[in-house]
Amino acid sequence: xxxxxxxxxxxxxxxxxxxxxxxxxxxxxxxxxxxxxxxxxxxxxxxxxxxxxxxxxxxxxxxxxxxxxxxxxxxxxxxxxxxxxxxxxxxxxxxxxxxxxxxxxxxxxxxxxxxxxxxxxxxxxxxxxxxxxxxxxxxxxxxxxxxxxxxxxxxxxxxxxxxxxxxxxxxxxxxxxxxxxxxxxxxxxxxxxxxxxxxxxxxxxxxxxxxxxxxxxxxxxxxxxxxxxxxxxxxxxxxxxxxxxxxxxxxxxxxxxxxxxxxxxxxxxxxxxxxxxxxxxxxxxxxxxxxxxxxxx
Numbered sequence: 001x002x003x004x005x006x007x008x009x010x011x012x013x014x015x016x017x018x019x020x021x022x023x024x025x026x027x028x029x030x031x032x033x034x035x036x037x038x039x040x041x042x043x044x045x046x047x048x049x050x051x052x053x054x055x056x057x058x059x060x061x062x063x064x065x066x067x068x069x070x071x072x073x074x075x076x077x078x079x080x081x082x083x084x085x086x087x088x089x090x091x092x093x094x095x096x097x098x099x100x101x102x103x104x105x106x107x108x109x110x111x112x113x114x115x116x117x118x119x120x121x122x123x124x125x126x127x128x129x130x131x132x133x134x135x136x137x138x139x140x141x142x143x144x145x146x147x148x149x150x151x152x153x154x155x156x157x158x159x160x161x162x163x164x165x166x167x168x169x170x171x172x173x174x175x176x177x178x179x180x181x182x183x184x185x186x187x188x189x190x191x192x193x194x195x196x197x198x199x200x201x202x203x204x205x206x207x208x209x210x211x212x213x214x215x216x217x218x219x220x221x222x223x224x225x226x227x228x229x230x231x232x233x234x235x236x237x238x239x240x241x242x243x244x245x246x247x248x249x250x251x252x253x254x255x256x257x258x259x260x261x262x263x264x265x266x267x268x269x270x271x272x273x274x275x276x277x278x279x280x281x282x283x284x285x286x287x288x289x290x291x292x293x294x295x296x297x
Contacts, residue, residue, distance in 0.1 A: 001115040003054060003108070008047040010084045010120075012093040016218060017117050020128040023101030024171040027194040030130035030206040032098060037211065037227070039096050044083035048116065052078045055102035055109050078102075082116065090220045095120060101172040110172070110179035117185060124149070125180050126188045126218070128210055129173045133193035136255045137238050141209035142193040146177070149186040152217070159213055161190060190214065197248060198238060205231040 018038065020031035038044070056078050064076045080099035087093050095117070102109050117125060135142050144162040147153045157163070173189060180187035190213060192206040208224055208231045215222045242248045 001112050001119075003051045003112050004048055004116050005051055006048045006116075008045070010045075010047055010086070010093075012084060012086065012095070012120055014123045015084070015093040015095045015120055016124045016126060017095040017097060017120075017122045018126045018128065018214065019097035019099070019113070019176070021099045021101045021172050025101060025129045025131075025173045027130040027132045028198070028200055028203045028206065030192050030194060030203055030210060031128035033202065033207045034128050034210040034214070035096055035098055037207065038085075038094070038222075039083050039098065041222070042085045042087070042094070044085040044094070044096055046081055046083050048082040050080040050099070050109070050112055052080065052102075055104050056100075057103040060103060061100065087220065092123070094220075095122060099172075106172060106175050107179070110176045111183070113176060114179050114183040114185055118183065122185065124152070124186045124188060124218075125176075126190065126214060127173045127177060128214070129171075129189060129191040130194055130206060130210075131191055132196050132199045135193045135195050136252050136259075137195045137198065137205065137235055138252065138256060139259055141206050143190060143209060143213055144193070145188065145190040147186070147188040148177075148181055149188065152186070152188050155217055156188075156190075159216055161213060161217075164189070164191070188217070190217075197242070201238075204234050207231075 018035055020026065020035040022029065022032050026032050061078045063078070066074050066076055068074050078100045080102075081097070083096040083098075085094045085096070097113065114125075133142065142162070143160070144164045144166075145156055146164045147156060153163070177187045177189055190210060192210045194203055194206055204227055208227045211222060211224060211227070215224075242252060
């Protein structure tokens, strides 16, 4: 763990590590938003991070300059931060990791994470992800996942988390899952599907679904009322926005009808509906106008 900078060594009870990475594994920032909400709602304390020097091409993942409240310039490097929460009213404590997919030395990077997890006595590692998929925003969020723990696989099946059969290129989530197996940690990955026609717009419906299923899978308490309200409002806003585009509106209605009938159908060809760029631009303009009309919402 030569790259881990430890600021505090917390004493934790059989903690669960919940992690998410920005980048390729984080469509519409849903995975990182879910973990960040847990950190903020539980006021988790930062206790460690990973020095970024050896893991990033800084010409690609550039550091950022920001002005503080005294107008002094501060340099911010790509962050990979650990937080802890001692949950006295929960069955176990929690460790959270929020990071950015690295450019280099993935095996070294992931071994630093699992090394710290083992030192802390982590029992399970839960990895959140989000992917762009051929799904629609009006239907329940499709979740997929996998686990090296047979008991967790059974729980996931009961919660309608589809067993992932993906084969192909992977990101840091898949790499860390493999590292966990090599290092004797039980890993769980949960992925939320983001509609392909709104791939970058923050999506509270997917965030809420990820958190709800994590809560039910791990058995902890979490208040999601405000987020569920935001998810319903988001769905209504997207529906209003896409209804202005006849091609996309017809595509969504067709998909709704076919999904509800549970028919096996061929997906519509990409040339049959507007480009993602066009829809995203229209949707973002709609949402900007909506915020101006409801400044206190």
